[in-house]
Amino acid sequence: MxxxxxxxxxxxxxxxxxxxxxxxxxxxxxxxxxxxxxxxTASPSTGSPTDIALGPDATSVEQGGLPEGVTAFDEGYPGVDRLEPDLLSALQEATTAAAVDGVDIVINSGWRSREHQEQLMRDAIVKYGSAEEAARWVATPDTSAHVTGAGVDVGPFEGTLWLSEFGARYGLCQIYGNEPWHYELRPEAIDQGCPEMRADATHGPGDGH
Structure with a gap:
């Protein structure tokens, strides 16, 4: 060759x-x-049942609805403005710290009106087939931490992951094992760490979701 x-x-x-x-x-x-x-476009079961039930545009801003991408610094939305002041302040501190790490934390659902919560409960009963099963995911207006402004659902996945690791520094704790997006303020967590999570709102005392 x-x-x-x-x-x-x-x-x-x-x-x-x-x-x-x-x-x-x-x-x-x-x-x-x-x-x-x-x-x-995956099955809704991968997201928050709250988001599954209504979606981002199914309720008005006045009732607590929030567009995508809203953070703890976005004023003018009752869903943000009507959160408990200490909770909102902790969220703002955590959001700032997470941003330094290149992580976004957005509020998917904050304060909700009683009417909005009632609709979520009705939708959950239809979705899950019974009031008992629905109660694992959506509380009544009388027990919901969202209605009092004491609870917040955050995202995206990276944001919830960041909070699961660092949220206690700001008193922000995941309360329910079945809701990695739902956080409430527990000031004692700054020194003592977050309390043990409950499986869902039907297990033990506490506010609802």
Whole structure:
């Protein structure tokens, strides 16, 4: 075999290897895109039952509805403004600290009117098939921490993950094991750590969600 023929053969081999690498890279990118698309349209069971029941635009701002991306610093929304002042202050401190770590914390649901909470409860009963099962996810207006401004649902996933690790520094604690997005203020947590989580609001005393 001549040197020219050998070089041509090597060139063809290199091109084939390059083509394989490029095809693999394209497949990887497409796979990631497909996964992200599937995640964004996944079953509602992966999110907060509150969000599943109504969605972001199903109630008015006056009733506590919030558009996407609202933070503890966004004034003019009753869902934020009517949170307990100490809770709101703690959220603002945590939001600022999380931002330094490159993590966003948004408020998906804060204060809610009694009417809004009642509708959430009715929707949950339809969704879960009974008042008993619905009570694991949505409280009555008389027991909801959201109605009193003492509870807040946060996101996105990275935000809840950050709060699960650092929230106690600000007195912010996850209360229910089945709701990683629901936080309430427990000032003693700053020195003592957050109390043990309850499985859901039907287990033990405490405010509702």
């Amino acid at each position: 001549s040197r020219t023929t050998s070089s041509a053969s090597l060139s063809r081999t290199a091109l084939r290897m390059l083509a394989v690498v490029l095809v693999g890279a394209v497949a990887t990118v497409l796979g990631i895109a497909i996964h992200q698309s599937a995640t964004s």
